[in-house]
Amino acid sequence: MAQEKTLLAMCRHAPYGHTIAREGLEAVLACAAMDQVPEVLFINDGVLQLLEQNPKTIGEKNLRRNLQALPMFGVETLHVCRRSLEERGISLDNIDVPGAALALVDNPGPYIAGFDQVLSF
Amino acid sequence: MTLHIVSQSPFSGSALKDCLSAFADGDALLLIEDAVYAAKGQTITQLKGKSVYCLEPDAVARGISIDPAIEAIDETRWVSLCTEHNPIVSWFR
Amino acid sequence: MNSFVIEDREIPLDKEGFLRNLEDWSPEVAKALAAQEGIELTDDHWDVIRLLQEFYREFELSPAMRPLVKYVGQHLGPDKGRSIFLMQLFPPSPAKIGSKIAGLPKPTNCL
Numbered sequence: 001m002a003q004e005k006t007l008l009a010m011c012r013h014a015p016y017g018h019t020i021a022r023e024g025l026e027a028v029l030a031c032a033a034m035d036q037v038p039e040v041l042f043i044n045d046g047v048l049q050l051l052e053q054n055p056k057t058i059g060e061k062n063l064r065r066n067l068q069a070l071p072m073f074g075v076e077t078l079h080v081c082r083r084s085l086e087e088r089g090i091s092l093d094n095i096d097v098p099g100a101a102l103a104l105v106d107n108p109g110p111y112i113a114g115f116d117q118v119l120s121f
Numbered sequence: 122m123t124l125h126i127v128s129q130s131p132f133s134g135s136a137l138k139d140c141l142s143a144f145a146d147g148d149a150l151l152l153i154e155d156a157v158y159a160a161k162g163q164t165i166t167q168l169k170g171k172s173v174y175c176l177e178p179d180a181v182a183r184g185i186s187i188d189p190a191i192e193a194i195d196e197t198r199w200v201s202l203c204t205e206h207n208p209i210v211s212w213f214r
Numbered sequence: 215m216n217s218f219v220i221e222d223r224e225i226p227l228d229k230e231g232f233l234r235n236l237e238d239w240s241p242e243v244a245k246a247l248a249a250q251e252g253i254e255l256t257d258d259h260w261d262v263i264r265l266l267q268e269f270y271r272e273f274e275l276s277p278a279m280r281p282l283v284k285y286v287g288q289h290l291g292p293d294k295g296r297s298i299f300l301m302q303l304f305p306p307s308p309a310k311i312g313s314k315i316a317g318l319p320k321p322t323n324c325l
Contacts, residue, residue: 026322029322030322033278033279033280061274062274065274068272069275069277072277073280
């Protein structure tokens with residue numbers, strides 16, 4: 001049997017400045033619903049998606065709430081770039097996601113190179 | 122080995138910087154569209170020691186002369202770069 | 215426009231039969247939506263409807279099949295967290311039909 005291709009979704013953007021963050025999440029959920037569960041890496045401004053947020057004030061749906069569904073869709077570990085967190089002064093207890101394990105990535109380069117396909121959002 | 126493709130000017134956004142901080146040994150970088158503005162001037166110093174390619178038609182179109190440290194390529198070479206590397210990561214925003 | 219009348223209220227539906235206004239939902243509306251699918255609601259149906267609504271409150275999205283199975287398993291036990299159980303309740307597409315009857319938006323990742 002052919003080995004399944006490994007897939008990484010890289011989330012690089014803050015949640016509300018642009019629709020790309022939501023598009024990325026929807027792509028991940030769609031992949032997972034089709035039994036192609038990707039690994040997910042939050043890097044650069046993408047780590048900001050993990051902060052508690054209350055976007056009712058700007059009439060948007062809560063992206064972090066949607067992210068919390070990832071473990072239900074089979075994405076049980078969220079990979080997070082350590083340097084991106086540190087640059088933004090975010091500590092691990094700011095981004096705890098119930099039901100998901102957080103895995104810090106120290107060297108994103110070799111981590112990314114280990115996948116067959118990378119989607120970038 | 123990853124092929125990183127950047128399309129954003131290094132002066133308008135963080136895509137090139139973000140890409141370089143996720144660069145592994147042996148990876149290659151291709152500058153296309155507005156990222157060709159990184160192919161001359163001071164940005165070159167950040168690219169030292171890496172395999173860097175620049176899409177020549179995009180540079181010519183923008184009046185940018187590609188630094189000799191960077192390999193100018195055409196679209197056919199772009200295709201072969203894509204077949205030689207895996208995965209391919211776009212840094213378009 | 216597609217709609218039906220329940221307790222003297224007109225309930226607008228989209229072309230696939232999902233509620234246009236989620237606040238129109240009531241148990242009576244659920245029964246009517248189920249009847250349109252040829253489903254008579256039993257206790258098992260109501261358990262899953264309640265969980266679908268909890269899922270939506272928790273995550274602000276409608277589940278696809280896989281997360282629905284997992285969520286039902288976590289809350290109602292492994293006997294019920296199986297696609298065959300959900301398939302029997304809400305054929306032929308439990309995430310979609312269940313969401314419709316529970317008054318949720320159509321799951322975005324549902325084909």
